[in-house]
Structure formats: structure tokens, C-alpha cells
Amino acid sequence: MALKQIKTQRRRLADEVYDQLVEAIMSRDISAEDRLVQEKLAAELNISRTPVREALMRLETEGVLEVAASGGFRLARMDQAEVRQLYQARAAIEGQAARILAVHAEREVLDGLRDLIRREENLTNPTTRDYFVANRRIHRAFMVEAGNKFLLDMFDMIWGKAMAFHLFSAIENVDITMSLGDHLTLVDAIATGDVTEALETFTSHIQAGFDLQIEGLKEVDRD
Amino acid sequence: MALKQIKTQRRRLADEVYDQLVEAIMSRDISAEDRLVQEKLAAELNISRTPVREALMRLETEGVLEVAASGGFRLARMDQAEVRQLYQARAAIEGQAARILAVHAEREVLDGLRDLIRREENLTNPTTRDYFVANRRIHRAFMVEAGNKFLLDMFDMIWGKAMAFHLFSAIENVDITMSLGDHLTLVDAIATGDVTEALETFTSHIQAGFDLQIEGLKEVDRD
DNA sequence: TGGCCGTGTACTGTATACAGTATACAGATG
DNA sequence: CATCTGTATACTGTATACAGTACACGGCCA
Structure with missing residues (x-):
């Protein structure tokens, strides 16, 4: 029983x-x-x-x-300097997770991640919020697989703040599809087993998100 | 007035x-x-x-x-696996700060850090707790200089947990002086301006702390 | 003697009451 | 008309009261 x-x-x-x-x-x-x-x-x-x-x-x-x-x-309000800091922190956390995964992840885990990404990215006519949620789920999945509860806690804290400012969601005014599809390459980078490669790929993915973000903020300011 | x-x-x-x-x-x-x-x-x-x-x-x-x-x-209790995770998280946070400092830190800042380290390490007949406090002050100084409030928050959270478990303090049974003096080389690594060098040096410093920790835990278990 | 069940107790979560404090507004004064 | 001052009020922080819940312990039965 x-x-x-x-x-x-x-x-x-x-x-x-x-x-x-x-x-x-x-x-x-x-x-x-x-x-x-x-x-x-x-x-x-x-x-x-x-x-x-x-x-x-x-x-x-x-x-x-x-x-x-x-x-x-x-x-709480967040100015552009703080947004930059938040992305820096994000890079630290998620980059570390990527390094861990590059060393430890097995094939099944990576396949599972790929499946999840395909499922989550299959959005029909998504709102900004839908995108934010999917994006978070995908990134969180990496963290979970890394298997470090402290890093996971910090991830949640960072994304919690981001949620409050509607960050990480690629602003309405920017083409959000630019970022989609990119997630699968993250898995590929991990699959190489090369720690530096994994770290770099994650970091630049997050950096790209930051650039989009800034772009979006500028658009908003222009109103 | x-x-x-x-x-x-x-x-x-x-x-x-x-x-x-x-x-x-x-x-x-x-x-x-x-x-x-x-x-x-x-x-x-x-x-x-x-x-x-x-x-x-x-x-x-x-x-x-x-x-x-x-x-x-x-x-709360922490088993060895969690201790390892905590050190991993620490490496992520402090490593990122080191990278930031390698890019941005000016000479005066580095000199200030060196002064602080010399002052803090000048302990006469220190208890474990004295060592913990000094160690934290030193590492925290790096974080403050990195100027990222989110990373600083996470640092405080990690060391808060560590405090509860009397971690990061190099256990009584281990020669704590082994770790002293090492801190100045951290500053040197940052001073090179080489991001990778800074990251590596910090990571291995923390790794060394972890090894000491495990050593200490074994000693305790032997009682 | 060992296991099970009911009752007591210890501790929590939630509601409410009370008092202090800072802000806002109106009235007074030059 | 502008500036200062007093007072009302809005909101918080702390204390306390109340009710529910889970655990422990002692008594009862096999």
C-alpha cells in the first residue's frame, strides 16, 4: 500500500x-x-x-x-543601473548552473530539457505575460536540473523581483520571438561538456536579454 | 546650521x-x-x-x-551535500564579483582592500569566531566594492546560513592560519585586470575553504 | 507487558484592541 | 499672500485574547 x-x-x-x-x-x-x-x-x-x-x-x-x-x-522602483545589476546577478547564478550541468548532466536530462523547451515555446499568439511565464519555466528547469537548492532559491528571488518590474519579459514593443529558439542552443552548449563553452553561451544569452530589455525601456521612455 | x-x-x-x-x-x-x-x-x-x-x-x-x-x-541541519551546494553558490556570487572588479576596480580601491585585509588578518590568539568574522569582513569588502546590491544581498544570505552552521570558519580542529595571507593574492588577481584569472583565483580560494571545511567535519565526526 | 485510545496540554495561527507616530490640512499670524 | 504651527487622522507596531491542532502521556484492555 x-x-x-x-x-x-x-x-x-x-x-x-x-x-x-x-x-x-x-x-x-x-x-x-x-x-x-x-x-x-x-x-x-x-x-x-x-x-x-x-x-x-x-x-x-x-x-x-x-x-x-x-x-x-x-x-519598488528600479532604475536602469539596477536592472543591469539584476542581470549581472542572474548571469552569476544561471552561469554557475550551466557549469554544473556541463559537468554532470546526462543525456536523458538534456533530452528532457529539449522537450520542455519545445513545449513551452509553442505559444500561439502569446501575451507578454505568457512569454514571461514560459521563459521562466524554461530557465528554471535548467536550475532544477543543476540540483543546487541555494542557487535555485536565488534564482527565484531574482525572478521574483523581475516579475514585479515586468522584466525579463521582453517588452511589448520589442519582437519577442527573437529570443525564442535560442534556448535549444543553451542545451547544446551544455551537451558539449565544455564548462567554459556552457558558461559563455548562457552569459551571452542573458546579455542578449538585457540588450532587448534596454531597447524596450527606451521605447517605453519615448512615449 | x-x-x-x-x-x-x-x-x-x-x-x-x-x-x-x-x-x-x-x-x-x-x-x-x-x-x-x-x-x-x-x-x-x-x-x-x-x-x-x-x-x-x-x-x-x-x-x-x-x-x-x-x-x-x-x-536547520545541513548535510555534506548541502555544504557543497552552499560553497558552489558562494563561488557563483563571489566569482562574479571578482569578474566585475577585474574590469572596473581602480588602484585606490584595491589599495583600500589590501589595507583592510592586513588589518583584519592581524589577529592575536583568535577564536574560531574571530576568524569567521574577519573572514566575512574581508570577503564582504570585495562584494561592496563590486557595487551590485543583488549580489551583496545574496552574499549576506549565504553567509547568514553559514553562520548558523558555523561554516566558513575553518573548524577548530584545522589550522586556520592556512587560509590567512591568501586574501592578498585575491587582490593581486583582480589587479591583473584579467577576468578569467580573477574568477579562477577566487574559485580556487573558495574551493580551498571547502576542502578545509570537509577536513574539519571529518575531524568532528571522529569524536 | 505491549499496544491502542482518549484526554490534556503545549503551541501555533488569526483576530482584535490599544497606543504611538508621522503626515496632511486648516487656521493663525506676519 | 506666504509661512508657520497646532490638531486631526491615517496607519503602523505591539500586546493580548481566542480557538484550533497536533503531540504526548497515562489508563485500559488483550
Whole structure:
């Protein structure tokens, strides 16, 4: 008898609030101007302030939110210098994962990655958000296979921030298909087993994403 | 009239609790067997459970604590595989900082780092903890100079975990002086301006730390 | 004596109450 | 009319109260 363990994962209300906030941020229901106030949110969700407070503070330590001048929280802002830093950090994390994979990855793992990429990139008429989600899934798959939980944590943290700023998603104004298809070459680079090759390929893929990003930001500024 | 700005840094009780817990963990006042219970801690500190709870949960998300089976929190455990992963992550972060520094660092910055290293390494009869603190200060200085706040955050997170496990401190049973003096060569590697050279030097320095660590863990196990 | 079951207890999560603080606004004063 | 000051209020941080849950322990039965 092999029953599946009932996930007794302690599910706290704060987690629920957290998820809802993330969802709301991603779908732009929460804009940069909105002020998030504990009491108001609590009333809206029909729960007490305590779990709301916890979720907000968590998002704050993650750098997604920041305390507004006159109380409450606001979406954190990121200038171009910080965006560059975020991409640098991303390169560090994902580059390391690539190195690990180049040394350890077996054929089946790589094939699995290829399958996933083909599936995820098969988007019909995708929105920016669809692209962001697919892109994240693909990149995250590499991290998971690298099998380092700390790197994975950091990946999630970075992409969490990116989510808040609608980054890494190749802005609406730029042709996002440019980046698609490129992911398979990442797998190829790993398959060579050459650590430097893998690192370089990942780094330049991410660099290309950064360039797209900057391009997109410029377009937005032009409005 | 130039009055000094009163530090309006919102200081929450939770921060105070957090600091005290970190301090207690570092000085081994909290051992792996201890169970941290909100109510007890609150009573001991003579405050309410709320800020205690916040501090504990923060340490949990940072991976320093974990929920104990029968309620309360306990120091998280780390097996050798995880230690290896932590060092891998460390190499990713600090290696990237080294690359950045190799490209950008000016002479004065490097001289400043050399000064700091000489000061910090000048330990008379150091305890393991002294060594840990000095080591962290040195490595953190590199990160600060690299000027990437995300990498710095991750550095702090990694070393926070390390603190909880008394890692990175070159275990008592191993000659810690082996690692001292090595730090100056890190600066030299950066000074060459060669990105690969800088990365390699940092990586192998960290690798050496890992080897020492494993050595130390074996010694402990032998008891 | 060993296993099982019910009850007590210890601890958590959530709600609410209270007090302090910073901001905003209105009124006063030159 | 502009600037300063006092007061209201909006929001937070902390304390406390309440209810649910999971574990442990002791008693009961085989």
C-alpha cells in the first residue's frame, strides 16, 4: 500500500495573501501608483491585518515592495543601473548552473530539457505575460536540473523581483520571438561538456536579454 | 546650521529579536538541540509574541531555522551535500564579483582592500569566531566594492546560513592560519585586470575553504 | 507487558484592541 | 499672500485574547 502522503504543508493565510499579491502584480492589477495599506487589504480580503502584514513584509524583504513615504507599501522602483545589476546577478547564478550541468548532466536530462523547451515555446499568439511565464519555466528547469537548492532559491528571488518590474519579459514593443529558439542552443552548449563553452553561451544569452530589455525601456521612455 | 539627522530608521522590535537570535546562534548559546518557542522567547525577552514570531519566521525563510516536529523552531541541519551546494553558490556570487572588479576596480580601491585585509588578518590568539568574522569582513569588502546590491544581498544570505552552521570558519580542529595571507593574492588577481584569472583565483580560494571545511567535519565526526 | 485510545496540554495561527507616530490640512499670524 | 504651527487622522507596531491542532502521556484492555 503506497498512499500518497497528504501534504500537511502548513498553509498559512499569509501565504495565500502573498500569492494573491504576486498574481495581482503580475497581471498589473497593482500598478506603481497604488498604495497598499494593511487595513484596506485586510478588509478587502475579509481577514485580519496580521497575515496581510506578514505577506507585505515578506515582499518587502524580497525587494518587491518598499515602504511608502506616508505609510503603506508601494511597488519598488528600479532604475536602469539596477536592472543591469539584476542581470549581472542572474548571469552569476544561471552561469554557475550551466557549469554544473556541463559537468554532470546526462543525456536523458538534456533530452528532457529539449522537450520542455519545445513545449513551452509553442505559444500561439502569446501575451507578454505568457512569454514571461514560459521563459521562466524554461530557465528554471535548467536550475532544477543543476540540483543546487541555494542557487535555485536565488534564482527565484531574482525572478521574483523581475516579475514585479515586468522584466525579463521582453517588452511589448520589442519582437519577442527573437529570443525564442535560442534556448535549444543553451542545451547544446551544455551537451558539449565544455564548462567554459556552457558558461559563455548562457552569459551571452542573458546579455542578449538585457540588450532587448534596454531597447524596450527606451521605447517605453519615448512615449 | 548642520544638525545631524536623527536616525529615523524604523527600528522594529522584531529586528532587535532577530539580532539577538543571530548573536546567540553565533556564540553557540543556541545549540542544535534547543527548541525555540514563541511564548518562551517572548517571556524571556519580556515582550509580546508578535515580534518574536516575525523574527523567527524571517530566520526560517532565510533557511537558518526550520519548524520542529512538535512545534517551535530548531536550527536547520545541513548535510555534506548541502555544504557543497552552499560553497558552489558562494563561488557563483563571489566569482562574479571578482569578474566585475577585474574590469572596473581602480588602484585606490584595491589599495583600500589590501589595507583592510592586513588589518583584519592581524589577529592575536583568535577564536574560531574571530576568524569567521574577519573572514566575512574581508570577503564582504570585495562584494561592496563590486557595487551590485543583488549580489551583496545574496552574499549576506549565504553567509547568514553559514553562520548558523558555523561554516566558513575553518573548524577548530584545522589550522586556520592556512587560509590567512591568501586574501592578498585575491587582490593581486583582480589587479591583473584579467577576468578569467580573477574568477579562477577566487574559485580556487573558495574551493580551498571547502576542502578545509570537509577536513574539519571529518575531524568532528571522529569524536 | 505491549499496544491502542482518549484526554490534556503545549503551541501555533488569526483576530482584535490599544497606543504611538508621522503626515496632511486648516487656521493663525506676519 | 506666504509661512508657520497646532490638531486631526491615517496607519503602523505591539500586546493580548481566542480557538484550533497536533503531540504526548497515562489508563485500559488483550
